[in-house]
Amino acid sequence: MPKAVLNVPSAEPKDIRWFYDKYAAMLLGYINGIVQDHRKSEDYLVSILTAFTAEFGTTEKSQLSIWLELRQYAQSKLAVLTEKHHSLTPAHVNSNGNLDLLDDLQKQIFCAVYYHGKSISQLATAFSSEEDEIRNQLKRSIDKMRRSRGN
Incomplete structure (x- = not known):
């Protein structure tokens, strides 16, 4: 105690x-x-x-x-x-350069969700944006990273 x-x-x-x-x-x-x-x-x-x-x-x-x-x-x-x-800045991780493909907003959203465990609703509040817009940005960032790896 x-x-x-x-x-x-x-x-x-x-x-x-x-x-x-x-x-x-x-x-x-x-x-x-x-x-x-x-x-x-x-x-x-x-x-x-x-x-x-x-x-x-x-x-x-x-x-x-x-x-x-x-x-x-x-x-x-x-x-x-x-x-x-925990800020919304990208985490220091070995991403094989895939994070460099993303624009700043996509990078912040991707890192906040996957490295900092933030929810879509938390990010919508933090960015003063709609949840659908955050989901779209996250989906775009994942798609860009998949395409770069040939998936």
Whole structure:
């Protein structure tokens, strides 16, 4: 358990310690599945649990309801936190020169989808564009790369 959590005095049943004891393992597994870096996952876990307990209402809810709220909260926070660390610029990968065939927009979309795991809806929001346009650009970039390899 991180030192930050241990130093918090227990005041009421639903304080940060209660949340940590009850949900930290499940939440860490969920976060680690998204982030894929154990150290960052632990850091995100602490920040998400701390923020969630600060915003969590005092109304009694079932534990299933709490877990669902916590997971949704974590999902929204992770979208913000991971966005800071992943830009839409092309990743440094060995692409055998195929990325050089694409224009800048196609390259950004292709790299965001295939190397950074972004969704079409996230990219549409980021580029202030329609989802259909993002799909078309992605399809064009894949077609260009296939043609260059003779597929």
